[in-house]
Every structure is written in C-alpha cells, then in structure tokens.
Amino acid sequence: MKILVVGSGAREHTIIQALRRDPEKHQLWAAPGNAGIAADAEVVALNATNPKVVTEFAVSADIDLVIIGPEAPLVAGVADRLRKAGVAVFGPSADAAALEGSKAFAKEVMAAAGVPTGQAWNVSDRTGLLEALERTGAPYVVKADGLASGKGVLVTDNKDHAIEHAEFYLQHGDVLVEEFLAGPEVSLFFLSDGTTVMPLTPAQDYKRAFDNDEGPNTGGMGAYSPLPWLDEGFIDTVQQQIAEPTIREMAQRGTPFVGLLYCGLVITDTGIKVIEFNVRFGDPETQVVLARLSSPLAPLLYAAATEVLQSVEAPVFSDDVALTIVLASEGYPEDPQSGRVLTGLDEASGDSVSIAHAATAWDGEELLATGGRVVSVVAMGSDFSKARALGYAAIGKIGLEGSHFRSDIAQGIG
Ligand code: AMP
Ligand code: GLY
Numbered sequence: 025m026k027i028l029v030v031g032s033g034a035r036e037h038t039i040i041q042a043l044r045r046d047p048e049k050h051q052l053w054a055a056p057g058n059a060g061i062a063a064d065a066e067v068v069a070l071n072a073t074n075p076k077v078v079t080e081f082a083v084s085a086d087i088d089l090v091i092i093g094p095e096a097p098l099v100a101g102v103a104d105r106l107r108k109a110g111v112a113v114f115g116p117s118a119d120a121a122a123l124e125g126s127k128a129f130a131k132e133v134m135a136a137a138g139v140p141t142g143q144a145w146n147v148s149d150r151t152g153l154l155e156a157l158e159r160t161g162a163p164y165v166v167k168a169d170g171l172a173s174g175k176g177v178l179v180t181d182n183k184d185h186a187i188e189h190a191e192f193y194l195q196h197g198d199v200l201v202e203e204f205l206a207g208p209e210v211s212l213f214f215l216s217d218g219t220t221v222m223p224l225t226p227a228q229d230y231k232r233a234f235d236n237d238e239g240p241n242t243g244g245m246g247a248y249s250p251l252p253w254l255d256e257g258f259i260d261t262v263q264q265q266i267a268e269p270t271i272r273e274m275a276q277r278g279t280p281f282v283g284l285l286y287c288g289l290v291i292t293d294t295g296i297k298v299i300e301f302n303v304r305f306g307d308p309e310t311q312v313v314l315a316r317l318s319s320p321l322a323p324l325l326y327a328a329a330t331e332v333l334q335s336v337e338a339p340v341f342s343d344d345v346a347l348t349i350v351l352a353s354e355g356y357p358e359d360p361q362s363g364r365v366l367t368g369l370d371e372a373s374g375d376s377v378s379i380a381h382a383a384t385a386w387d388g389e390e391l392l393a394t395g396g397r398v399v400s401v402v403a404m405g406s407d408f409s410k411a412r413a414l415g416y417a418a419i420g421k422i423g424l425e426g427s428h429f430r431s432d433i434a435q436g437i438g
Contacts, residue, residue: 025322028053028082029065030072030102030115031093034350034382034400035307037061038314039091039321041378046320053085059391060381060399073097075105082111089114089326092283095171095304099125103283112329116303119279123270124286124303127200128169134298137273139266141298142203153190156201157183165202168193175357177241179204205290205297210251211309212259212287214267215324217333218280221267222324223259225316225341226251227309233357235432242357243397246433248347248408249312253437258296262287266298282328308348311380311400315346347411347434348402349419350382353393354426360396367391367423369399376404376411377418393424408438 027043027050029036037060043050044064055078057067070077073096082090090106092098092115101118115121122129127144134141145156146169157164164186168176178189190199209231213224227249233239266287274281286302314321319340327336353360366384369391373379380402383395399422403415412434419429 025088025326026051026053026086027322028055028085028087028090029093030055030078030090030097032056032058032061032072033093033307034380034397035305035310036093037064037380037382038311038400038402039093039305040064041380042314042317042321046322048320048322050322053087055081058381058394059384059386060379073100073102075100075102078102079105079109079111082106083109087111089322089329091115091325093304095121095124095302098283098303099171112326114325114329115283116281117279120274120281120283121303123274123281123301125171126169127167127300128198130301131200133270133273137269139269139298140295142205144200144202146198146200147190147194148198149194150191153187153194153199153201157186160201160203163204165204166190167200167202168196169198169200170196175241179241205292205299207290207292209299210254210258210289210291211247211306212262212289213305213309213313214263214285214287215328215333216267216271216281216283216285217328217331218275218282219271219331220333221263221271221285222328222333222338223263223267224313224339225249226254226258227306227312229306229309230430230433233352233428235430240357242352244306244308245350245352245430246348247308247312248345248434248437249309249316250341250345262289262296265296270301282331308350308400311348311402312346315348315378315402315404316341316344318342342404344404344406345408345411345434345438346402346404347408347415348380348400349415349429349433350400351398351419351422351424351427351429353383353396353398353424354428356396356428361426362394364393364425365390365423366393366398368421372401372418372421374414374418377414378402393427398424398427408434
C-alpha cells in the first residue's frame, strides 16, 4: 500500500516502524516527519494542518491510506477534505474530532450516551468559576475547553492557583471545573469505523515530569503495557460501557467517528470513569502498544478507514512486555531548550530496544534535539525487570546536555 503518515513525533515514527514490520511491503511517506522518520519513510515538507495542501499531495502521490497522527490536523478538517477527494483516511472528521477539541462537547456526548465520567461545570466568567470551585472543593480540577497542547489542565489543592489558571483560559473561551477523580489511570485505544469498535491493548502513561509523579503535567514521560494489575474483563467493560455507547451516539448525531478513540480512564472506587477522550493515538502509549502488536497494522487501519472493520481479524499482541522512556530537553515542559547535539542513538538501539524520534533534525553531520520530548526509548522483554534493565541501559548511552528522563517507568510492575 502507499501510505502517508501525517505528523512529526515519536507516535508517528512508531506507526511507521510498525508499518515496516507488516509482511506486505508498503511505500511510506511522512509529512512533515523528523530526522528519525526520514530514515524509514520519504519525508515531505508540507503544512500538515492545511487540509488543501495535504489533500493535494495525497492525490498527486496516489496515496491509498492517510493516517493522521496529531489532533491539530483533525480539528482543522484535514480528514474531511481527504475523504471528499476520495482518499481513505484513518482519522475523524472535524465534527467528530470535537470529542477532543472541546471538553464541554465530550461531556455532552457522554451524558447523552450514559458514559460514566466526573461531574463538571462549564463556566464562562469569574462568578461561575467561584461557584463551581466552591461546589467541588479541593483538589481542584480546571480545564480549558479547547485544545491547549496538554497545558490546559491544572489539578491543584491551591484555590488561588486554580483561579489564576482558569482566568487565563477564560480570556480565550469557556473553562470546565471538574470533580476530582481518584484512582489509577489507564489509556485504552479503540479502532472505529463509525459503527464497529475494536480494542487495542491497555497502557499506562506517566504524565508528570519527574519521578514519583512530581512536577508539572507533560505530554507524557513514559508508558508501559500490558497492565498485569488490571481486572480480567476490564477491556470488555470499557468497550461496552464507554466505547460502544460513545460511537453509537456520534453516529446518531450524524457525525460518525472513524479513527482511533483514545479512552483516558480512571479506576475509581465507584467504577471506571472517563477522564478525557482523545481522537488519535496517544503519545507515548502508542510506542508500547504497537511494540507489542504482532499482527499487521495497515490492514486494520485501512479496514477502519473504509468502514469494514467487522470483516478483519482482531489484532494480536505479544505476551512480552514493553516500556518506553522519554528523553526530554532541559527545561521541558515549561521552556525546553532546542538545538543541542544529540549523540549515542546507534549505540542505544539493539535487538530488544528501538528508538522513536520525536524532535530531531540533522544539521550537517550533527543530529540536533529540536524540541521538548526528543526521543522515546522502547524496550521489550519477557518481564518488566528485564525490559527496564534494557531500557535504562540504553537511555544511559544517549548524550544530550541538560536532558532529563524519569527513572521510575514501570517500576514495581509485574
Ligand atoms: P487531560 O488532559 O484531561 O488528560 O488531563 C491531564 C491529566 O490531569 C490527567 O491524565 C490526570 O492525571 C489529571 N486529571 C484530569 N482530570 C482529572 C480529574 N477529574 N481528576 C483527577 N485528575 C485529573
Ligand atoms: N499521552 C497522552 C496523550 O497522548 O494525550
């Protein structure tokens, strides 16, 4: 197949690495990609959030399937334009992407579909804000309604911080004040063709910057899969209580959801609840989920894109475990340094260790780190202690001045 992957992060590199393991040999393009992706696919420098530009390229290159990685192109309507041009695309329409693009919309859909989630109040001014904070009490959970690159959510015991955060985002639109949900978090992805859903395998993300869940929220500093501590039946419960009703509700509204529904879940004392929906593969969870995928990827995504998901076999996942450790630039997430030299990637990769590039670029002979999350080191093993030993030995070989990573990924698991 001729496949175009839209995006430039470690998630997109991981998708491309997985496509390269398919028995069928694909021709792969990435837009805009990065230095690591360029070694595995043909990179095309184009504005990935511009529907017209992406569609013109896909049509001219006779692409069979477009896989859209990040949320921004989806919310911008890249999938709509591609579909209109007759190109098969894995990723929802702009209307369906509102499940991630507007937290208030996601709450409305969940309420209509009877999907369990935290109580929330949509506020548009200071008076409403203070009332809502009074109702929930601490810890306070304040969320910007729209996309905010992972920076829109604040969970804090400090009411003044909650107010300050909310007032900043109130300048741009509504803000959601949400009930605090206590319990372990799980990410579970479902493929959907608009009617049928198919689960992938659960993963856990480490959202905070530093060990022991300290420091600010980030895009994700590491992940592991599977989750041996989950109850049997977890996937079925989430499918029946959350994914299926949501997909049905979206179809009923005339905005069928085609692509990947990312269910961000909390296991509370009173059951599994949705903390957020995303409308695309998670990063870094994808690195561990696809590392464990042992059946071909392209046929699954193509079947979802062409609305025949019920006709393909469910994906198969290895019994081996996978973990990923994210190497981040100095100052990430607040103020990441860019442009420093990155070394040791060849030495770090090996039989059970792979590297997914997130923010890298060549400058002549030198590889540079060009953003906050730089690479994801992915290690596999028959158990977590083996995978951890491999992963941490590998990341220790990578040189990047001032960089940091968490040392507790998958610690104490299995
Ligand atoms: P989100 O961007 O909605 O995933 O939020 C980022 C992170 O903030 C989540 O992964 C949780 O760790 C935390 N969070 C968000 N909403 C809540 C909530 N209602 N209760 C507790 N923690 C939350
Ligand atoms: N790892 C969180 C996300 O992809 O949104």
